[in-house]
Amino acid sequence: MAKLILIAIAVWLIITLLRRYRRHLDDTPQSRSPMGESMVQCAHCGLHLPESDSICAAQQYFCCQDHADAHHAQHSR
Numbered sequence: 908m909a910k911l912i913l914i915a916i917a918v919w920l921i922i923t924l925l926r927r928y929r930r931h932l933d934d935t936p937q938s939r940s941p942m943g944e945s946m947v948q949c950a951h952c953g954l955h956l957p958e959s960d961s962i963c964a965a966q967q968y969f970c971c972q973d974h975a976d977a978h979h980a981q982h983s984r
């Protein structure tokens with residue numbers, strides 16, 4: 908009878924550990940997208956950068972204000 912209880916405790920322990928391990932895996936940053944943000948490309952120099960760091964002008968993205976201005980200067984000529 909004592910053996911049965913030991914086996915039951917062992918099985919419960921294994922299940923608990925597996926569940927905890929799986930939850931630990933779910934919590935690791937690798938399972939989530941590290942770049943939650945979408946990347947955009949500078950229309951002037953082609954640099955990739957996060958959308959929040961970019962400058963959006965005339966439905967195009969730029970890495971900095973200089974490139975936005977340069978791009979518009981090129982295209983307004």
Ligand SMILES: [Zn+2]
Pocket residue numbers: 949950951952953954969970971974
């Ligand atoms: Zn640029």
